[in-house]
Amino acid sequence: MASDNANNRWELRLSGTGGQGLMLAGLILAEAAGVVEGRKVVQTQSYGPESTGGAAKSDVIISADEILHTQVARPDILLCLSQEACTKYAKDVRPGGTLVIDPLFVRDIPTEAHGLKVVEVDATRKATELGRRVVANVVALGALVAVTRVVSRQAIEAAVLARAPKGTEDLNRRALQAGYEAIQG
Amino acid sequence: MATAIMHAKDLREKYLVGRNLPTIWCSGCGIGTVISATMRAIERLGLAQQETVFCIGIGCSGYSSRYVNFDATHTLHGRALPVATGMKLANPKLKVIVLTGDGDSMAIGGNHFIHAARRNIDLTTIIFNNGIYGMTGGQYSPATPFGALSTTSPYGMIEGDFDAAKLAIAAGATYVARSSTYHAQQLTDIIAGAITHPGFSVVDALCQCPNHFGRLNKQGTAAAMMRGYRDQCVRVGPTDGTAGEAAGATGESAGATDGGSMPVARVDLDRYEGTGRIPIGLLYKAIRPELTAEYAKVREATEASEA
Amino acid sequence: MTRRLLLGNEAIGEGALAAGVRFFAGYPITPATEIAEFMARRLPAVDGTFIQMEDEIGSMCAVVGASLAGVKAMTASSGPGLSLKQEAIGMAAMQEVPCVVVDVMRVGPSTGMATLPAQQDVMQARWGTHGDRGAIALCPSSVKECFDLAVRAVNLAERFRTPVHLLADAEVGHMREVIDIPERVEIENRRRPTVPAGDPSFQAYAGDADGVPPMADFGAGYLWHAEASTHNARGDLASTDHVAAAALNRRLIDKVNQKAKEITFYSERRLDDAEVVIVSYGVSARGAAEAVEMARAEGIKAGLLTLQTIWPFPAHLIEGLMGEGEAAAKLRPQGGCPKAVLVAELNAGQVVIEVDRAVRGRASVELVGRHDGRILAPADILARIKEVR
Structure with missing residues (x-):
């Protein structure tokens, strides 16, 4: 079924290396759309056998209507936190789709990605500045939501906080904020 | 402990299923003696018949599933122990007794045997150890001695054999005892001790198979085989299943009371290695955390934290 | 109703708990391990029991033992584990012990592709255990169905006194969707005997009008024998009795197959x-x-x-x-x-x-x-x- 943002249907792929929190990011996005906003979602993921390192991707389908096919073939939005992921998946993005990259890792954008809206988010550096590199995924989510408005800011914040370990709520709020601001800049 | 002598007729009526008698076991088979010792132990302990259940393996001893007047399951070859594990965990109030053979427990069932011992789950496992696979016609088992003949070792057994007691102790069993059909009274005592012991108990019950093992290895009549037990076995340790100084122990046991993992009785089995003598009696007893008791603590802790 | 984003495997666990499963025995295997981990976390607080057994066969046998003691029991594995469990599944079928066997299917044969989906165990669920019996297998195609069919599987196991297969696949087991978990679900319990313990009329394997014998818990005083050899209606071993064999096999097949429409x-x-x-x-x-x-x-x-x-x-x-x-x-x-x-x-x-x-x-x-x-x-x-x- 054709992706149809006018009909409120989105296919997203969050990709990078194992250990970057992409699984969690996909989960949060799915909860924001599905639990907080009450839309239909399907979230899937794949990763290598390594506990860290190795390729990782987390896909989320969001729709107002029943979701039939469960896999993302042509994402509207692609987040890449590694060069390998960008090289591999950029060509799958729909014409006119959005590519969000972390320039710390992604230096080369494949030619097939020309025509996509490319957004650079210094997620890892900003997370490091905030004191915890591990929240890079939340910074990236903030940026992604600011650019695409795939879910509301209230929803993404509620979903992030629901998953944040006790005592890290403030850090996570600031990470989201850093993500929103990274786009405006 | 006083040994009340119950008339065989009364024992039979209470604990055996009359309509399925007589048993199929061969004339001279030792299995019946072990069953009898088990029933006498149950009677002596005054166990509630409704709450004593049997998980039974496959083999000649497996046929006891027809005869025991208790809730009993005749399970798969080698699998009585995991069935018993599930049953005991689901209802720890049940007294679960496992009847198994040497092949059932230590060949196909070997993995389950060592893990049940490791878990120290409160089960009583009685191994009907005749050193042969009788039901299928006399093949060798992991308890068949080196050199012995069987239908699948027609030139003599060339594999080593398990010492069921040593295996059980090494795997973590906390009550390990051995006796024979000749020593029927002792057998009853150690079975009673095994049932009472709060942990994984193993009774290695040497019982003669005159029809297969006996015939193939020219051991003569059942009585001759039992006299063989008399001659080969040497009584060690306390005979009533209680804790205490084990006679024959080389100074390392006796009276340890920290209740942790120190054995409260231990016989040095290695000194019988190569002597041709088989130590019988209570060979090992220790008190270690028992699985169902530990799981009850887990439940309490999680229920408390949920509240 | 609680709205949650759940993994298919988690929804299976939630459904099983909702339906009254209080015993789980399993062994780690991709892509089913989440079910064991879920049960390990959740069972103690509801007075249930979890155990990780030494192998797949031990898990299946432990499930049978727990169910004989009267507790609803489940295990979960994938193709290689299902292969190992076949003999014990047959024991459950033959002894008529209610239980649920979850198979989160992955590509075979043998070790195959541990993380990737397949639907290659359909025939194995039907015919993997030797002998003739009626088999029940349900297949979820969504996370909601993982929950709903887990509930159905538990209920069907109780109703028919038989192992019920829940055949998920690695894709459905590992995807997440939002479901509303109901406060309670409709529960079916095995029929227990109507005559009191000790009543001589009680026959462990005499089928009722639906061909399903009432089942007494071990420990309830009925002193019955669960028998994996061919047996008669009383539960006595009848391994050379052609009449008993014909009747037993027939009943094991018919009790399920004759109700096919109701369980479709x-x-x-x-x-x-x-x-x-x-x-x-x-x-x-x-x-x-x-x-x-x-x-x-x-x-x-x-x-x-x-x-x-x-x-x-x-x-x-x-x-x-x-x-x-x-x-x-x-x-x-x-x-x-x-x-x-x-x-x-x-x-x-x-x-x-x-x-x-x-x-x-x-x-x-x-x-x-x-x-x-x-x-x-x-x-x-x-x-x-x-x-x-």
Whole structure:
């Protein structure tokens, strides 16, 4: 079924290396759309056998209507936190789709990605500045939501906080904020 | 402990299923003696018949599933122990007794045997150890001695054999005892001790198979085989299943009371290695955390934290 | 109702707990391990018991033991584990012990592709254990169905006193969707004897009017024998009794198969005037549904029958698809027979064999399949729809 943002249907792929929190990011996005906003979602993921390192991707389908096919073939939005992921998946993005990259890792954008809206988010550096590199995924989510408005800011914040370990709520709020601001800049 | 002598007729009526008698076991088979010792132990302990259940393996001893007047399951070859594990965990109030053979427990069932011992789950496992696979016609088992003949070792057994007691102790069993059909009274005592012991108990019950093992290895009549037990076995340790100084122990046991993992009785089995003598009696007893008791603590802790 | 984003495997766990499962024994295996981990976390607080056994066989046997003690019990594994469990599944079937066996299917044969989906265990669920018996197997195609069919599986096990297979696939087991978990679900419990313990009329294996014997808990005083050898109605071993054997085998088959219509669960999409009908299950039904919508958007009359019950195979639904029999009124109210049937599944052809047999030449029957670890793409299914119409 054709992706149809006018009909409120989105296919997203969050990709990078194992250990970057992409699984969690996909989960949060799915909860924001599905639990907080009450839309239909399907979230899937794949990763290598390594506990860290190795390729990782987390896909989320969001729709107002029943979701039939469960896999993302042509994402509207692609987040890449590694060069390998960008090289591999950029060509799958729909014409006119959005590519969000972390320039710390992604230096080369494949030619097939020309025509996509490319957004650079210094997620890892900003997370490091905030004191915890591990929240890079939340910074990236903030940026992604600011650019695409795939879910509301209230929803993404509620979903992030629901998953944040006790005592890290403030850090996570600031990470989201850093993500929103990274786009405006 | 006083040994009340119950008339065989009364024992039979209470604990055996009359309509399925007589048993199929061969004339001279030792299995019946072990069953009898088990029933006498149950009677002596005054166990509630409704709450004593049997998980039974496959083999000649497996046929006891027809005869025991208790809730009993005749399970798969080698699998009585995991069935018993599930049953005991689901209802720890049940007294679960496992009847198994040497092949059932230590060949196909070997993995389950060592893990049940490791878990120290409160089960009583009685191994009907005749050193042969009788039901299928006399093949060798992991308890068949080196050199012995069987239908699948027609030139003599060339594999080593398990010492069921040593295996059980090494795997973590906390009550390990051995006796024979000749020593029927002792057998009853150690079975009673095994049932009472709060942990994984193993009774290695040497019982003669005159029809297969006996015939193939020219051991003569059942009585001759039992006299063989008399001659080969040497009584060690306390005979009533209680804790205490084990006679024959080389100074390392006796009276340890920290209740942790120190054995409260231990016989040095290695000194019988190569002597041709088989130590019988209570060979090992220790008190270690028992699985169902530990799981009850887990439940309490999680229920408390949920509240 | 609690709204949660859940993994399919977690939804299976939630459904089992809701239906009253209070014993789980399992062994780690991809892609089913989450079910064991879920049960390990959740069972203690509801007075249940979890144990990780030493192997797959031990797990299945422990489940049987727990159920004999009167506790609803479940295990979960994948293809290689199901292969190991077959003898013990037969014991559960023969001794008539209620239990649920979850198989989150992955590509085989043997170790295969541990993390990738397949639907290659359908026949194994039916025939993997030796001997004749009626088998029940349910297949979820969504996270909601993981919950609902887990509940059904537990209830069916209790009702029929038999192991019930829940055949998920790695895709459905590892995807997340939002479901509303109900406060409570309808629960069915095994029928216990109506006569008191010690009553001489009690026969452990005398089937009631539905062919299912009432089941006493071990420890309740009935002193009965669960027997894996062929046995008579009393439960006495009868391993050379031809009459007892015929009766027992017959009852084990009939108690399930004669109730097939009652335990057939399915859903349908646009079947009424469909010229090409897809029959599918599990994750494949999702892609097939998408393909049907794509076809309809192009004016092609396609429809989908999604099976939730695979065994007993719902041949009566296929009759209905052909426009005949009772099911026709629901599936094809306009009547008439489709031109072609496509069976979409992740294997080299398993359910298609049953469908073909049931169709009996009234329509063409073909497989749309793959068994390379990928799921069927809607575009590929659509291409086949166009070929056969």
